[in-house]
Amino acid sequence: xxxxxxxxxxxxxxxxxxxxxxxxxxxxxxxxxxxxxxxxxxxxxxxxxxxxxxxxxxxxxxxxxxxxxxxxxxxxxxxxxxxxxxxxxxxxxxxxxxxxxxxxxxxxx
Amino acid sequence: xxxxxxxxxxxxxxxxxxxxxxxxxxxxxxxxxxxxxxxxxxxxxxxxxxxxxxxxxxxxxxxxxxxxxxxxxxxxxxxxxxxxxxxxxxxxxxxxxxxxxxxxxxxxxxxxxxxxxxxx
Numbered sequence: 581x582x583x584x585x586x587x588x589x590x591x592x593x594x595x596x597x598x599x600x601x602x603x604x605x606x607x608x609x610x611x612x613x614x615x616x617x618x619x620x621x622x623x624x625x626x627x628x629x630x631x632x633x634x635x636x637x638x639x640x641x642x643x644x645x646x647x648x649x650x651x652x653x654x655x656x657x658x659x660x661x662x663x664x665x666x667x668x669x670x671x672x673x674x675x676x677x678x679x680x681x682x683x684x685x686x687x688x689x
Numbered sequence: 690x691x692x693x694x695x696x697x698x699x700x701x702x703x704x705x706x707x708x709x710x711x712x713x714x715x716x717x718x719x720x721x722x723x724x725x726x727x728x729x730x731x732x733x734x735x736x737x738x739x740x741x742x743x744x745x746x747x748x749x750x751x752x753x754x755x756x757x758x759x760x761x762x763x764x765x766x767x768x769x770x771x772x773x774x775x776x777x778x779x780x781x782x783x784x785x786x787x788x789x790x791x792x793x794x795x796x797x798x799x800x801x802x803x804x805x806x807x808x809x
Contacts, residue, residue, distance in 0.1 A: 613795045615734075622784060622802055623734065628795035666734050668794055676748055678724070678794040683733040
């Protein structure tokens with residue numbers, strides 16, 4: 581079982597805004613990282629730290645956090661954003677252990 | 690340019706062992722940790738653990754202690770994941786991944802994945 585909880589599936593109309601959430605106790609203390617994974621491909625890091633994007637990631641992706649919940653927002657979703665999205669963070673053990681959320685499948689309608 | 694290139698697919702029988710390699714290039718190998726992540730067919734990502742490439746010290750997730758072992762050959766900038774006593778449930782794609790920071794969980798570079806199939 582995962583210590584980070586994500587909704588299994590979310591849908592968004594083309595061009596609209598969607599928020600994907602990740603909930604867990606460790607998120608009160610550590611930032612989440614976010615990943616996008618398309619079928620048959622390795623994951624891609626989308627967001628890290630407070631709200632940082634690696635080079636090449638479009639600025640329609642943004643991150644935020646409040647309490648025990650981190651969010652990935654896609655503003656103006658594109659057809660190519662249809663994918664699985666995962667959060668990860670440190671766990672609650674106090675040791676340098678990481679954990680992934682269960683993932684959210686995003687459908688762009 | 691950073692690259693992580695993993696070894697090819699493996700088909701193993703239950704009870705056998707497998708060793709997956711991950712060859713790094715484009716950066717100083719011992720400056721960054723190496724993580725391993727598992728993805729069973731149709732399932733999500735599971736963090737297996739990471740290895741400190743400077744000291745060789747491994748950290749394993751609770752569910753992966755015992756049969757999963759990390760190792761290094763720093764002379765060829767390669768990390769290894771060995772899985773012993775393979776079970777059907779180990780059938781998955783295994784990824785190596787390097788963090789953006791030295792030992793963080795912000796995994797920016799990923800190998801292409803190695804499919805390990807365990808079947809009688």
